[in-house]
Amino acid sequence: MKEKGSSTRRFFKELRFQQLRALVEVAGQKSFAGAAHRLGLATPSVWQQVRGLEVEFGVELVNVTGKTVELTDDGAALADLARPLVAGFDSLHEAFAGRTNLGPKRLVLASTLQLLKNELREPLAEYRRRHPDVHLTIIDRPSTAARQCLENGEADIAVVGLLGATPGPSLVTTRLTAYPFVLLALTGHPVLSVSRLTARAIAKHPLVLPSVVANSRSRLDEVFRRAGVADELNVVADGSNFDLLFDYVVQGFGVSVVSVSPLILERLTSDRHGPPVVVRDLTRLFGEEAVVLLRRAGRFEAPHHRAVTELIQAALKPK
DSSP: OOOTTHHHHHHHHHHHHHHHHHHHHHHHHSSHHHHHHHHTSOHHHHHHHHHHHHHHHTSOOEEEETTEEEEOHHHHHHHHHHHHHHHHHHTHHHHHHHHHTOSOEEEEEEEOHHHHHTTTHHHHHHHHHHOTTEEEEEEEOOHHHHHHHHHTTSOSEEEEEEOSSOOOTTEEEEEEEEEEEEEEEETTOGGGGOSSOOHHHHHTSOEEEEOTTSTTHHHHHHHHHHTTOGGGOOEEEEESSHHHHHHHHHTTSOEEEEEOOHHHHHHHHHOTTSOOEEEEEOHHHHOEEEEEEEEETTOOOOHHHHHHHHHHHHHHSOO
16 A cells, blocks of 8 residues: 555655755856756746745745855855765766766866876776776866866866865865976076065066966966066966977067976976976975866766876875
């Protein structure tokens, strides 16, 4: 005999999970419309699901200003609790397929061009040799965009630069290495006559800087702003990768301040026949840019995903 009310309870359990998924998406997209697009729903449906959670828990979860949605403290707390549950449920099919060897094996990794050409080149090549059956997709993006690919479900793993605090509980963060900030200048450039460089001394010269979409640019802007010279900067060129910035310095556009791979630094300092560019360490002024491996929290980690993270960690661990 069917238990009275059982179908009603199942309905509300399913609805509650969809409500939690809606809240998690609203937290990430900061709008009902953006969450609705991600979920393939109408905007009013997402709004109703979040409002349903507010009624159920008896607290206000979101504040709406125009088209922007900000979570309240209660909303952020509930989203943090729900996020690993939603991620775990979403990875259920992947977990079962990995356990039973059903379906093709896939891996999408997002990272920066500098990392892909340097630190990640050997571990990814080794991964291809060991796992030729895995369909590997590599996405080249600046650090912020690569992290967004991971958060949006477009990538399984991201290896990016990180400045400041580690991401919230939605991502698992593993520190790998660090890129120091350095000055690049042509031999004989006046800036090299300064024995103890300051932000103000650097700001007196034409600058070749990472573009505003680059992760490291935020640190440069912060330091120049604290030194009171942000309005005096003469940025004559900017670019999204190191090779371009280096080429502009070689051509005499100006001096550059950039976070750079230790592998590149080793090549620059050992190549006596290369371009006449001098490298000065600026970690005292600008610090370092941490390089981290990011995964989504709560998701099943398939063996072929775990294999690439282990190879990357082994390759980038301190010697």
